Amino acid sequence: MSKRANWVQSIIFLAFIFLFFFLNLILPDKDFSEQENRKLAQSPKFTSSSLFSGNFTKNFETYTTDQFAFRDNWITLKAFSELTAGKKENNGVYLCEDETLIEGFEAPDFNQIDANLAALESLSKNVDIPVYFSLIPGASEIWSYKLPPNAPNDSQLEIIEYAYENTSVNTIDLHGVLRAHADEYIYYRTDHHWTTLGAYYGYAELAKAMGFEASPLSSYNPRRVSDSFYGTIYSSSGFSWVSPDSIDAFVDGDGVEITNYPSGAPVAGMLYDESFLEKKDKYSFFLGGNTPLLQISTDNGTAPSLLIIRDSYMDSLTPFLLENFSQLHIIDLRYYRNSLAEYIKNHDIDNILVCYSVINFCADNSIFLLGR
Secondary structure: OOHHHHHHHHHHHHHHHHHHHHHHHHOOOOOEEOOOOEEOOOOOOOOHHHHHHOHHHHHHHHHHHHOOOOHHHHHHHHHHHHHHOOOOEEOOEEEEHHHEEEEOOOOOOHHHHHHHHHHHHHHHHHOOOOEEEEEEOOHHHHOHHHOOOOOOOOOHHHHHHHHHHOOOOEEEEOHHHHHHOOOOOOEOOOOOOEOHHHHHHHHHHHHHHHOOOOOOHHHOOOEEEEEEEOOHHHHHHOOOOOOOEEEEEOOOOOOOEEEEOOOOOOEEOOOEOHHHHHOOOHHHHEOOOOOOEEEEEOOOOOOOEEEEEEOHHHHOOHHHHHHOOOEEEEEOOOOOOOOHHHHHHHOOOOEEEEEEEHHHHHHOOOHHHHHO
16 A cells, blocks of 8 residues: 555545544533433533543543444444344344344343342232232343344243242243134334234233123224334334334323322323333333333223232233223332332222233342242
8 A cells, every 4th residue: 555545544544533523622512312212411510520530531431432423423334334244133132023123032040030020029928918920021032033033032921930940829821822813913113012913912821810791802992002113122222224113092081080100109000101101211101101000990890909919011001900900000110119018908908910021020139029
């Protein structure tokens, strides 16, 4: 290579550096990344103690990375280059057929599963009402055939079978019904949750096991509430060119009264919070997202009551249960810190349903509160 060519390359390289140095100086900082669905680091405050402790340089590096000019475009370019190089994934997310984004499942530490099962047993022994337990498999299990050959993906079915074999409570198999409808739109393509259709199939199976009748699918008139949903898997994938998901509501929710306890004091709750349809976290349209406790009263005065201990998968299933129970009490143990036993006693609960996704049941260390 000639000396002139070396000079040209050096000038281009230096121009590139100074251009982005200048852009990073003049462009305003961003508070939030819509594509990644997270808050971005802000400029750290300089102090002598933070400098000598190393915190300032560490935080400043995170800040410059988060605020780098055209960050979202670089993330997309990286994902595209990974595919061009022959890789089928980026950041642990696989781009599968039909623009479906799937994260492979990694088998967990069974110590946490055993601890959670022990808490479930404690709950069952502390009450004299029926306790039902169900685990919801994710897309990497039911849609595993969409993953590239040899993609790392452990069996969620094995986790379900292990859990059901090691508990004495009433178990409800949702794996079979979801597998039977695997060719339908039962999971979002860009998010880890099931769709409202998938939640309906789960509801119908719960109804069968718990002894009440589910309304047929044909009795609902689904309402399309969004055609622009990008979920959590999309946010970490970098595959920004895939098409968005749609969200449907099947149940109108007339005749219900909902009380939310976001921080102890009661406020009016909503079955559907349409304000979230204008935000990135559109799945929180169902019930308004994560909250410690929701109480729902229906117009089915003679029907039994149900306590649901759950993760966010149940948010889109809950509306289907309105016609079958007089009251629904919905607790998320990640945020609820009062005595569960006292709550059951004080509210005259008739049935208990513990329902989690497989992934959350394997990892959630707040489930020990079941036995408290």
